[in-house]
Amino acid sequence: MERQPVRSSNIVSVGYDSNSEILEAEFKDGSVYQYFDVPKDEYDSLRSASSHGIYFSKNIRDNYKFKKQ
Template sequence: MAAASWRIVSSSVIRAVAYDDASRELRVRFSNGSVYRYLGVPADVAAALVDPPSGSSGRYFNDHVRDAFDFDEE
C-alpha cells in the first residue's frame, strides 16, 4: 500500500484503513467514527488488512493488529 490514502474495507466493524510506508503507521477508521493510529506496522500486515486471506478485515485486525502494535486514538 502506498502513502496514507484511505481504502474502504469489507467489514462491519472497520470502515477504512490508511497506511504510510515511510512512517509504518496504519490508521484504522472504525464504523463508529473513531480513528486509531497503529505504529510500526509492516507493509505486508497493512496490505493483508485490506485484502485479508480469510476474507474478513475485522477478523484479520483482531488476530494480527489489535494487540500486536502500540497505538493511540486520533
C-alpha cells in the same frame, strides 16, 4: 493519510504510510486509531484478508502500539 474503504461490520476504512509505518483505521463509531511500526506486508495482508475485522483483531489490534486520534 488517505484511507481506502473496506467491507467490514466494524471497520470503515484503512490507510497506510510506508515511510512512517503507520496503519490508520477508521471504525463505524467514527473513531480513528493509528497503529505504529506496522510492516507493509501486514497492511497488505489486512487489505487482502477475506475478513478484515477478523484479521485486524487477530493480527493488529493487540500487537502494535496505537493512539486514538
